[in-house]
Amino acid sequence: MKHLDEYRDSSLALPLVEELKKAVTKPLTVMEVCGSHTMAIFRNGLRSILPDGMKLVSGPGCPVCVTSASHMDAFIAMADIPGVHVTIFGDLFRVPGSNGSLAEASSRGAKVDIVYSPMDALEIAKNNPQELIVFLGVGFETTTPGIAATILAAKNQKVDNFCVFSTQKTMPAPMAALLDDPSLKIDGLLCPGHVSTIIGAKAWEPMARKYNLACVVGGFETADLLKALVLLARQVGRGDIKVENVYPRAVSREPNARAARMVDEIFEPADMDWRGLGPIPQSGLKIRETYRDFDAEVRLDITLPDSKEPKGCLCGEILKGKKIPNECPLFDKRCTPATPIGPCMVSSEGTCAAYHKYGRDI
Amino acid sequence: MSEKMILLDHGSGGLASQELISEVFIKHLDNPILNSLEDSAILENPGGRLAFTTDSYVVDPIFFPGGDIGKLAVHGTINDLAMRGARPHALSLGLILEEGLLFDELERVIISIAEACREAGVYVVTGDTKVVPKGKGDKIFINTSGIGFVEEGVDISSKYAKEGDVVILSGTMGDHGITIMTRRAGIALQGDLKSDTMPLHRMVAALLKGLPGDIHTLRDPTRGGVASTLNEIAENSGLSIEIDNEALPVRPQVNAACELLGLEPLYLANEGKCLVIVSGNKADEALRIMHGTPEGKEAVVIGKLVAGKAGRVVIRTPVGGARVVTPLHGMPLPRIC
Numbered sequence: 001m002k003h004l005d006e007y008r009d010s011s012l013a014l015p016l017v018e019e020l021k022k023a024v025t026k027p028l029t030v031m032e033v034c035g036s037h038t039m040a041i042f043r044n045g046l047r048s049i050l051p052d053g054m055k056l057v058s059g060p061g062c063p064v065c066v067t068s069a070s071h072m073d074a075f076i077a078m079a080d081i082p083g084v085h086v087t088i089f090g091d092l093f094r095v096p097g098s099n100g101s102l103a104e105a106s107s108r109g110a111k112v113d114i115v116y117s118p119m120d121a122l123e124i125a126k127n128n129p130q131e132l133i134v135f136l137g138v139g140f141e142t143t144t145p146g147i148a149a150t151i152l153a154a155k156n157q158k159v160d161n162f163c164v165f166s167t168q169k170t171m172p173a174p175m176a177a178l179l180d181d182p183s184l185k186i187d188g189l190l191c192p193g194h195v196s197t198i199i200g201a202k203a204w205e206p207m208a209r210k211y212n213l214a215c216v217v218g219g220f221e222t223a224d225l226l227k228a229l230v231l232l233a234r235q236v237g238r239g240d241i242k243v244e245n246v247y248p249r250a251v252s253r254e255p256n257a258r259a260a261r262m263v264d265e266i267f268e269p270a271d272m273d274w275r276g277l278g279p280i281p282q283s284g285l286k287i288r289e290t291y292r293d294f295d296a297e298v299r300l301d302i303t304l305p306d307s308k309e310p311k312g313c314l315c316g317e318i319l320k321g322k323k324i325p326n327e328c329p330l331f332d333k334r335c336t337p338a339t340p341i342g343p344c345m346v347s348s349e350g351t352c353a354a355y356h357k358y359g360r361d362i
Numbered sequence: 363m364s365e366k367m368i369l370l371d372h373g374s375g376g377l378a379s380q381e382l383i384s385e386v387f388i389k390h391l392d393n394p395i396l397n398s399l400e401d402s403a404i405l406e407n408p409g410g411r412l413a414f415t416t417d418s419y420v421v422d423p424i425f426f427p428g429g430d431i432g433k434l435a436v437h438g439t440i441n442d443l444a445m446r447g448a449r450p451h452a453l454s455l456g457l458i459l460e461e462g463l464l465f466d467e468l469e470r471v472i473i474s475i476a477e478a479c480r481e482a483g484v485y486v487v488t489g490d491t492k493v494v495p496k497g498k499g500d501k502i503f504i505n506t507s508g509i510g511f512v513e514e515g516v517d518i519s520s521k522y523a524k525e526g527d528v529v530i531l532s533g534t535m536g537d538h539g540i541t542i543m544t545r546r547a548g549i550a551l552q553g554d555l556k557s558d559t560m561p562l563h564r565m566v567a568a569l570l571k572g573l574p575g576d577i578h579t580l581r582d583p584t585r586g587g588v589a590s591t592l593n594e595i596a597e598n599s600g601l602s603i604e605i606d607n608e609a610l611p612v613r614p615q616v617n618a619a620c621e622l623l624g625l626e627p628l629y630l631a632n633e634g635k636c637l638v639i640v641s642g643n644k645a646d647e648a649l650r651i652m653h654g655t656p657e658g659k660e661a662v663v664i665g666k667l668v669a670g671k672a673g674r675v676v677i678r679t680p681v682g683g684a685r686v687v688t689p690l691h692g693m694p695l696p697r698i699c
Contacts, residue, residue: 010608010680017681036624043626045607045683094692116547116623222681337691348624358685 009223016226017049023233027053029185030214030232031321033175034192035062035349040220042358046229054233057321058354060174060277061192063139064091064347065319068273069307071167072097072343075136076105078165078300085111085131087121091347092138096340098307118143118150118164125154125162134296137166141198144168144285145259148266151287151294165296166287169272171195172207173283178320179211186321188214188232193224193247200255201245208243219247266291275309275343276316315342318351325355332356366465373459373493386469387489390476391455395487403487405452410514413448415439416507424471424501426545428537428556431504432474434633437561438584439508440482444563445580445636447518447570448510450482455489455506460499471502482561484508516570520639522578523599527667528645530638532565532652533558533660534611535588539630540619549622555615560634565657569638572651579639582632589628590689591637592665592675602670605677605687609664629690639667 032038038058041047047056060066076097079086086102093114094103106112111131115121118135125133137147147164154162171192178184191204196217204215214235218228227246235241245251263285272284287295296302309316313335314328325331325344335341337353344350371378388397395403417438424431440450455475459468479486537558544555562582569577579599583591588610596603612620612627620627634657640648645663652658675687 013681042685043679044681045677045679045685046681048683048685049681116549120548222679226681357688 013222013226016223016230019230020054020226020233021051023230023237024051024054025233025237027055028187028233028236029055029057030188030190030229031057031059031186032190033059033061033171034190034195035065035347035351036194036220037061037190037192037218037225038351038354039349041225042354044222044225046222046225047359054229057186057324058318058351059321060178060274060319061140061171061195062344062347062349062351063143063169064095065315065344065350066169066174066274066276067092067095067138067167067343068275069098069309070273070304073099073305073307074302075165076100076102077305078134078296078302079105079110079112080108081300083130083132084300085113085124085128085133086136087113087115087124087133088136089138090114091349092136094340095343095346096310118147119153122150122154122159122162125159126157129161131161132299133162134300135162135164137164137168140169140171140195142194144263144267145198148262151266151291152262154294155291160293163294163296163299164287165302166267166285167272168267168285169274170269170283170285171199172203174274174277174280175207176210177277177280177283179207179213181320184320184322186213187236188216190228190232191215191217191243193217193219193250196245196247196251198256198259201243201251201253203255204243208241212241214241215243217243217245217247217251219250276319310341313342315344315352318344325352325359328352368459368461368463368465368468368493370461370493370495373491379491382491386472390469390472391479391486393485393487395452395485396489403452405487405509408511411512413443413446413510413512414507415442416505417442419504419506420500421542422500423545424467426541426557427554428541429559429633430471430474431502432471433478433559435504435506436475436478436482436484437559437633439506440484440561440563441582441636443508443510444561444566445518445582446512447516447566447577447580448512449567450484450508450510450561450563452485452487453479453506453508455486456504457489457491458499458503459491459493460501461493461496463501468502478561482563513570515574518577518580520579520581520595520598523595523601523639523667524578524641525601525667525669526642527578527639528642528663529592529603529605529665529667530640530645530648530652530661531588531611531664532562532636532638532658533634534613534616535583535632535635536612536616536620536627536630538633539587540616540625540627542631543623543625544619549619555619558632558634560657562634562636562657565636565652565655568651568655569648573640573644573648576641576644577638577648578641579637581637583635583637584633585631586690587627587629587631588637589626589675589687592687593673593689595637595639596675597673599667600672601667602672602674602676603665604668605665605675607677607679609662611660611662628687642666
């Protein structure tokens with residue numbers, strides 16, 4: 001971790017605070033696409049020192065938050081099928097569906113295990129041959145290669161009681177769907193650092209051109225974040241719109257070819273339903289026909305229920321950056337991390353969770 | 363020959379129970395009060411006030427780097443007594459064993475309890491064992507209650523924290539919580555993550571002796587971590603607390619594991635750390651005393667009590683920013699990406 005400390009060093013960060021003040025020469029609104037960015041910005045207290053004229057809104061980059069109510073209900077219904085053992089990343093555990101959460105299903109006796117990697121789920125499958133282990137694929141490009149590798153491993157090792165329910169989503173398709181909405185006024189994108197390690201910085205170039213949108217790929221430490229904000233403000237101020245990468249220690253311009261090949265072997269693009277954004281063409285990944293034995297939707301013959309978003313919940317508008325959590329009538333009243341109504345309050349990367357945790361008046 | 367296991371018989375009160383008591387409990391926990399095997403222990407009362415506390419321990423895995431469930435059960439209850447300024451004296455030991463637990467594993471835990479008691483100068487004076495059918499428990503659950511003596515004039519409570527008081531943390535954050543989480547997840551990380559479980563009563567005694575009247579609050583930030591405990595102190599004292607982000611002590615390997623799992627050290631459990639709220643002008647002396655004890659050699663000032671909204675905890679970040687620190691909601695869950 002040593003190489004990170006320099007990016008946290010306040011002697012490096014403090015001059016950037018001054019630079020940011022100088023760089024903001026006209027009002028601008030920046031969307032941080034990624035939930036980890038939202039959290040990192042809050043954690044570093046950067047919102048409290050933003051210059052006048054610069055506004056940050058959070059985007060649809062938290063994978064749990066954009067999981068549709070129909071998918072959530074399908075997950076929970078699946079956990080209740082006898083013989084099915086559901087494995088998930090922790091964030092998903094407490095997300096409410098129309099009828100309880102996976103945490104509640106687990107307390108009723110459903111088998112739900114939190115894992116740290118899909119490979120752990122495969123291990124569970126090997127150790128429990130009498131059960132069907134289903135891994136819930138909820139994530140962006142950062143998690144897809146790991147899932148693809150696990151399916152390949154399951155095939156090679158002839159593990160036939162393991163499958164994946166894929167709701168894997170891709171960037172930047174939903175951003176285009178968002179930006180087509182004329183009511184959303186965004187001048188720049190703080191592009192996701194982790195996702196861009198896979199898709200490459202150049203994936204944002206069409207976005208910058210088509211929507212005249214300043215795009216900067218940024219890291220997650222104090223200095224990374226400040227540097228990205230400085231460049232976004234400068235691009236907007238000077239009208240010099242392009243894609244810049246201030247996270248070159250992790251992100252290249254080109255995509256990660258090896259990851260792409262592996263993902264392409266297992267998955268194919270598919271239309272995907274997003275919470276708040278609705279169905280977006282070719283914005284998700286489904287398991288290819290060749291690997292249908294590893295596709296939970298095929299194996300368990302799942303039909304997605306027609307579920308409704310929780311009443312009064314503004315997660316959808318918040319994911320689009322149109323509302324902030326404080327504008328939701330449920331926020332911090334009926335909806336808290338202990339009693340979440342929408343997913344944005346549950347996930348550690350959710351915008352509502354971030355506002356609840358950090359976003360109070362000092 | 364297969365390994366000897368705990369059977370339902372061991373909790374029946376019959377011969378097998380007797381064998382367990384004599385061959386494991388009395389053998390290792392040996393002291394006159396326990397050895398009498400009466401229905402309750404009779405303790406001498408030196409006069410004055412008693413502190414009384416109880417806690418249950420269900421940690422999985424039961425053995426982990428830096429300790430085990432037995433040590434935790436002794437240290438946790440000792441520390442709860444110490445946090446009110448009490449001198450720990452006697453413990454009860456309630457065990458719920460799952461059928462099939464290896465006899466050797468139980469004995470290892472009891473030996474560990476005996477060692478922890480000896481090292482801390484406390485005694486297990488009464489106990490009970492039940493065995494539940496396989497699948498109805500998880501190897502071993504422990505409850506310990508503890509009695510301690512409170513010296514005259516000692517009055518420690520989170521409601522006594524005052525404006526201008528300084529917040530000292532006795533060492534690094536999150537060592538126990540991250541060790542358990544990574545072990546549970548089977549994540550092997552470089553660097554030696556280990557639990558910080560240890561008894562704090564000697565360090566507390568040194569502080570109370572050296573600074574009578576100036577130690578206002580003592581709290582051990584166990585579950586919920588430093589963040590949640592600070593919130594409770596702020597709430598109970600009716601004040602705000604300001605924390606300096608750069609002062610918060612975290613071992614690099616704990617930080618690295620937290621980054622990987624999307625967790626914050628501020629919210630992770632500690633089992634051998636203590637928050638000390640001391641009069642502002644005595645903070646240096648408190649640090650000097652703590653640095654002279656093995657439990658407090660890494661103690662640092664992390665913040666102060668200030669006037670402001672009751673119950674508010676604010677962290678000042680290196681870039682001059684600030685954010686509110688809320689208590690933990692639910693258990694810390696690892697993130698997706």
